[in-house]
Amino acid sequence: MALAPTNTPSTPARRIPSTAGGTRGAYITLDASDKVLSTDSVTAAMWSDNTPTLQVFQTSSAQVTSAVKEYYTSVFQTASTGVTAAIQFDVAYANSKGSGSVPLNALVVGTTPTRINYGSYRNLVLGDENATFIFGNYSASDFYALPIERARYKQAILPGTWTMNISGSGLAGTNELVLTDDSVVNTVAQFSDAGRYYNIISGSAGVITPGGATTAMDANGWTINSGSYGWILPDVNLLLLNAAAFDGATAAGGIALSTATSNGTWDDNSAKVVDALAVAGKFGSATKGFTLNSKEDLSSDFIFCRAKSQEYNYSSNPSFISSSTGAILFDSFIDNPTTYITTVGLYNQSQELLAVAKLSRPLEKDFTKELLVRVKLDF
Secondary structure (H helix, E strand, O other), rough: OOOOOOOOOOOOEEOOOOOOOOOOOOOOOOHHEEEEEEEOOOOOOOOHHHHEEEEEOOHHHHHHOOHHHHHHHEEOOEEEEOOOOEEEEEEEEOOOOOOOOOOOOOOOOOOOOHHHHHHHHHHHHHOOOOOOOOOOOOOOEEEEEEOHHHHHHOOOEOOOOOEEEEOOOOOOOEEEEEEEOOOOOOOOEEEEEOOOEEEEEEEOOOEOOOOOOOOEEEOOEHHHHHOOOOEHHHHHOEEEEEHHHHHHOOOHHHOOOOOOOOOOOOOOHHHHHHHHHHHHHHHHOOOOEEEEEEEEEEEEEEEEEEEEOOOEEEOOOOOOOOOOOEOOOOOOOOOOOEEEEEEEEEEEEOOOOOEEEEEEEEEEOOOOOOEEEEEEEEO
């Protein structure tokens, strides 16, 4: 099958190449009505082996003894030396003043890994070296960044469907928070230089835990004194946890995480978050842990390729005609020709092949039949 060049030179035409000659020439031009664009969203569990809830939070002993430890801690779904071990996400502590880590150069004040972390995420998310992170109504000077490992997802986090259990005690259920985001309530997203962001709040799977005077959270699911629990940025697959919110006492909506902000000392704050997650996952129920889903938008072009009754009834195969006289070799092909269409090709205006579709079986074509072939292009 084939298509003729488009009448609009500036707009490339998709064409269907032919093994059967037709009355309209070698190519047929596709009309605008022959193309339909469709977008479908596909969701999947974020973690390795399509696990919906991560309950095991392991770190690497090799990383703990390296210089990398002062910047971030990688979290695995099993022992890091295991065959199936894979990084799920990292935990990095960021402090605007550089507290909580050792200076890289003792002669230069503030050149610490935690300050470098803060500056890196500020540039990524806020795009302004003078900007400040505002979690809810709280101006934060430090936070924990949880970037999801790139191999765990295809496109983005699916907001409004995730839940994090995190405990500040040695036993899950005691001094424990259950967190999600407010995208279900606040359907209009806020935007940063890194795309959409939503506040992390008290709740589960997008449902806010009711707040009020009798609880440690307000009606927004935020802490009483330290704003929201952070941000989730689904387009860059990143969570920012407000350190002040987690450091607060239980009565204030925190878990007493005890983020340390020593000067000139490595406080290993990221390990405290890993431990708090591990406690909730290890001692909790089968549904407790860190549940996170990913989302991918798949765009599909549907191309409708038509062969009318008068088209593509004569083969373009050289064996169809005599090489010496040019006459059709078989009389039956003159009065009642039959062809079998097996392949559809899509061409641009310059007759360059862009895509090929193979049919599951040959389609018989003659003057008594019209064919419609739907080609689906996923990208």
